[in-house]
Amino acid sequence: QVQLQESGPGLVKPSETLSLTCTVSxxxxxxxxxxxxxxxxxxxxxxxxxxxxSGSINYNPSLKSRVTISVDTSKNHFSLKLSxxxxxxxxxxxxxxxxxxxxxxxxxxxxxxxxxxxxx
Amino acid sequence: EIVLTQSPGTLSLSPGERATxxxxxxxxxxxxxxxxxxxxxxxxxxLLMYGASSRAAGIPDRFSGxxxxxDFTLTISRLEPEDFAVYYCQQYGRSSWTFGQxxxxxxx
Numbered sequence: 001q002v003q004l005q006e007s008g009p010g011l012v013k014p015s016e017t018l019s020l021t022c023t024v025s026x027x028x029x030x031x032x033x034x035x036x037x038x039x040x041x042x043x044x045x046x047x048x049x050x051x052x053x054s055g056s057i058n059y060n061p062s063l064k065s066r067v068t069i070s071v072d073t074s075k076n077h078f079s080l081k082l083s084x085x086x087x088x089x090x091x092x093x094x095x096x097x098x099x100x101x102x103x104x105x106x107x108x109x110x111x112x113x114x115x116x117x118x119x120x
Numbered sequence: 121e122i123v124l125t126q127s128p129g130t131l132s133l134s135p136g137e138r139a140t141x142x143x144x145x146x147x148x149x150x151x152x153x154x155x156x157x158x159x160x161x162x163x164x165x166x167l168l169m170y171g172a173s174s175r176a177a178g179i180p181d182r183f184s185g186x187x188x189x190x191d192f193t194l195t196i197s198r199l200e201p202e203d204f205a206v207y208y209c210q211q212y213g214r215s216s217w218t219f220g221q222x223x224x225x226x227x228x
Contacts, residue, residue: 035217044208044219044220044221044222045157045165045208045210045219045222046219047216047217047218047219050217058215058216060216060217061121061216094164094165099170100212103152103171104152104153104170104171104174105152105153105155105170105212105217106155106167106170106171106176106210107155107157107165107167107210108167108170108176110164110165110166111164112163112164113164
């Protein structure tokens, strides 16, 4: 059974770069897309971007200038970097396995989420 | 960007009642690319439906989905205590994903 675990600093200073890693266990990172999603306190879900295990990437246009997602198949993990953060980037950050086929698109396995607070 | 608008914002119902949640898209969405998620407080979202009407693994048959084009519906035939949660619709289009703002199903 595939499980995802987010890790990274829970506190980031304004203007700095937020860095998170999602480790995939119980299965291979190959053959799937992998997404980052965030949820500000008390608000809804926002897709940040996704990466294919081979390196193909798409970002949310509203965050594209500040986001970098990468994958390390040897470590079975993928990562998120969000630069120039502000208080508006405070959120629970989730990683999710993303099924993207010719027929269906959905996110079927999610990490438990990690809370990141942007504050000095 | 395709905007998904969910209604109502909050649905107050009693256990055993039927819940009908709406998700309306700002432009036509392929049914294959429409999914629903359930989120309980302090938990990650959980996939309920994909392809608008296919139940994910382990999802009870009291959950059903329907719709096409710009209008989609999630129905819970008889609410169980564990069904009170927030529900999100999600769509994929033009290499981008968007979520609705959520419908909270609360105990009346």
